[in-house]
Amino acid sequence: MAIKIFVPIDDAACSVGANEVALEIKTEAEKNNIDIELVRNGSRGMLWLEPMVEIEIENIRYAFGPVSKNDVKDLFAQEFYKNNTHPLALGETEKLPWMKNQQRITFQRVGVIDPLSISDYESHGGLTGLRNALKLTGEQIVSEVTESGLRGRGGAGFPAGIKWRTVLKTENSQKYVCCNADEGDSGTFADRMLMEGDPFTLIEGMTIAGIAVGANKGFIYIRSEYPAAIKTMTNAIKIAKEFGLLGASVLGSDKSFDLEIRAGAGSYVCGEETAMLESLEGKRGVVRAKPPLPAIEGLFNKPTIINNVLTLASVPMILSEGAQMYKNLGTEKSKGTQVFQIAGNIKQGGIFETPFGVTLNELVNNYGAGTLSGKKIKAVQVGGPLGSYIPVNKFDTAMDYESLASIGGMLGHGGVVVFDETVDMAQQAKFAMEFCVEESCGKCTPCRIGSTRGVEVIEKIINGQNKAENVHLLLDLLDVMTDGSLCAMGGLTPLPVRSALENFPEDFALVSSPNGAQ
Amino acid sequence: MGNSTTKFQPFSKEAALNLIAPFARVEGPVLLALQATQKEFGYVDRDAVEVIAEVCNVSIAEVHGVLTYYSDFRTIPAAKIEVKVCVAEACQSVGSRKLVADASAALNTKMHSQSMDESVQLNQVFCLGNCALGPAAMVDEKLVGRATGEKIAEIVSQIKKEYA
Numbered sequence A: 001m002a003i004k005i006f007v008p009i010d011d012a013a014c015s016v017g018a019n020e021v022a023l024e025i026k027t028e029a030e031k032n033n034i035d036i037e038l039v040r041n042g043s044r045g046m047l048w049l050e051p052m053v054e055i056e057i058e059n060i061r062y063a064f065g066p067v068s069k070n071d072v073k074d075l076f077a078q079e080f081y082k083n084n085t086h087p088l089a090l091g092e093t094e095k096l097p098w099m100k101n102q103q104r105i106t107f108q109r110v111g112v113i114d115p116l117s118i119s120d121y122e123s124h125g126g127l128t129g130l131r132n133a134l135k136l137t138g139e140q141i142v143s144e145v146t147e148s149g150l151r152g153r154g155g156a157g158f159p160a161g162i163k164w165r166t167v168l169k170t171e172n173s174q175k176y177v178c179c180n181a182d183e184g185d186s187g188t189f190a191d192r193m194l195m196e197g198d199p200f201t202l203i204e205g206m207t208i209a210g211i212a213v214g215a216n217k218g219f220i221y222i223r224s225e226y227p228a229a230i231k232t233m234t235n236a237i238k239i240a241k242e243f244g245l246l247g248a249s250v251l252g253s254d255k256s257f258d259l260e261i262r263a264g265a266g267s268y269v270c271g272e273e274t275a276m277l278e279s280l281e282g283k284r285g286v287v288r289a290k291p292p293l294p295a296i297e298g299l300f301n302k303p304t305i306i307n308n309v310l311t312l313a314s315v316p317m318i319l320s321e322g323a324q325m326y327k328n329l330g331t332e333k334s335k336g337t338q339v340f341q342i343a344g345n346i347k348q349g350g351i352f353e354t355p356f357g358v359t360l361n362e363l364v365n366n367y368g369a370g371t372l373s374g375k376k377i378k379a380v381q382v383g384g385p386l387g388s389y390i391p392v393n394k395f396d397t398a399m400d401y402e403s404l405a406s407i408g409g410m411l412g413h414g415g416v417v418v419f420d421e422t423v424d425m426a427q428q429a430k431f432a433m434e435f436c437v438e439e440s441c442g443k444c445t446p447c448r449i450g451s452t453r454g455v456e457v458i459e460k461i462i463n464g465q466n467k468a469e470n471v472h473l474l475l476d477l478l479d480v481m482t483d484g485s486l487c488a489m490g491g492l493t494p495l496p497v498r499s500a501l502e503n504f505p506e507d508f509a510l511v512s513s514p515n516g517a518q
Numbered sequence B: 001m002g003n004s005t006t007k008f009q010p011f012s013k014e015a016a017l018n019l020i021a022p023f024a025r026v027e028g029p030v031l032l033a034l035q036a037t038q039k040e041f042g043y044v045d046r047d048a049v050e051v052i053a054e055v056c057n058v059s060i061a062e063v064h065g066v067l068t069y070y071s072d073f074r075t076i077p078a079a080k081i082e083v084k085v086c087v088a089e090a091c092q093s094v095g096s097r098k099l100v101a102d103a104s105a106a107l108n109t110k111m112h113s114q115s116m117d118e119s120v121q122l123n124q125v126f127c128l129g130n131c132a133l134g135p136a137a138m139v140d141e142k143l144v145g146r147a148t149g150e151k152i153a154e155i156v157s158q159i160k161k162e163y164a
Ligand SMILES: Cc1cc2nc3c(=O)[nH]c(=O)nc-3n(C[C@H](O)[C@H](O)[C@H](O)COP(=O)(O)O)c2cc1C
Pocket: A151, A152, A153, A154, A155, A156, A157, A158, A180, A181, A182, A183, A184, A185, A268, A269, A270, A271, A272, A273, A274, A306, A307, A308, A309, A311, A312, A487, A488, A489
């Protein structure tokens, strides 16, 4: 029997040589006359171990990593496919501390299956949720999603069921389901890894959404910075159509649903849902004023569900295992699991899915094992470029929507970016403003002009010009941006700036935090 | 050296018209038509803007508005190879500022410009989704993790060989 060998095809794994390793494994196997079945799976999310090769013996998978193409000859010489003694052997994959301590719901199949094998998908629980949904009424599906407590994973944490109900209740012969795969936040890559590692889950989730609210057409808006994800999703949609998962008769039912991919064009603000709609309509990605809500007048003015990749990818599980199972995980108000992405200056970075409520310290120091540089941690930015910088003395904060809000932070899309002690927080504050200058859609003045003024004022503070006055001016500006911006781009850019200033006054050469004396 | 590559087709108005004509039937076609144009010719020529406006039945101003809004678009002929270096936070924390300098030196190119022989264009990007293996870069569509100036230059010269 052929020996099953897994080498990830995830783009992060390929960015450190997975394709070369796969090629070398093929060559060596042929040379040594060993019959292998090479599977290109998604990544398990232990990115510091990539390229991580796995072998399967009696249905148990064993990991080796990080493997470089120069290691392959030796792996074969020591018959790594038979025993676990090679220096690169890590042991049973599922029993590695990183894996064992997670509860993978949304990511249950990522890294496990061949992303484009629909039979693999089905044999690992895929399509059960959709089959169940096809036996229910739209109202029943929406109730199940509402009951599960699932909240949007794109940033705002809005209950998915409530949004779906609005679309369900709005009468229209044409409705849409749009998946937000713009994933612009620095430090986040879960959407990408899910699309590359388990694309049928997203397709199934969107199909369930369509059936629930009576929409027969969906779009996936993927950022252009993700060419590999675009390719995998495109292929997956093609396969799903051939299989009869998508099309005029979903799994042989009287329901129809079709999907199309649209690529972004390099704009962060197009991740904001109404800007994304504009972009999907082929226009400049300028934010729309609300109301009307997209659920009532969305894409081409039709009722539209807009959800993040991870939100939609959680739906099949809820429909297959039931709302109760999902609801039992997490905290009182933050139900289910959160896919954390541990990134930046970190020794062990990657995907960590766990019920809400884990602390920052556990994520960064226990699982992440501290900084890559070996230096002390100074700050962690949680929630992307609009998230606050959290100092080490607040590391016992639980990672859920409410606890983070209580310390002036936000969870966003679950990105955790670690900085060591060499970071200059005044530069980071300035960068936050520069980013806003670059990405503002231009609709409102506090964001468009305020960010430019923000860069200038921070520069003056750094240069020591009229310090007290300029700090005062900056704080004023932050208030104006917070209160006077239409969307979170201008409205939340003050978060990283204010948190840098308050938690690290010394980097601005201030003796104390600006709320005290200067 | 010019653009003697097989990657992009030489621009002509007829070729553009052939390419864009099918978009007349699409709802909200302008961005799609611009993306198709850039993919085919490597950039969006002034004349292509006119063709798109005509085919999609919108004003030239509207097409121009979309073209200038998105940072992906170029309005001058492209270099054969595009190198994007991530300058977002997670990569900053592991030395992206130094990587920008090193890549510039290794490719003999300044940020936002082309190398002397017009073969390489260097751009910045905010996040490539490789934030746990930073600093990250992308050479055409090839993602590079734990990137260095040398690593990038090596991939560039590999791709150059493929085009030669
Ligand atoms: C500037 C800005 C950028 C955003 N970027 C994204 C993004 O990349 N992906 C995403 O899912 N949501 C993003 N959002 C949030 C969306 O507006 C919206 O809340 C989300 O897509 C809704 O889906 P959810 O309820 O499933 O989270 C962004 C919001 C703002 C203000």
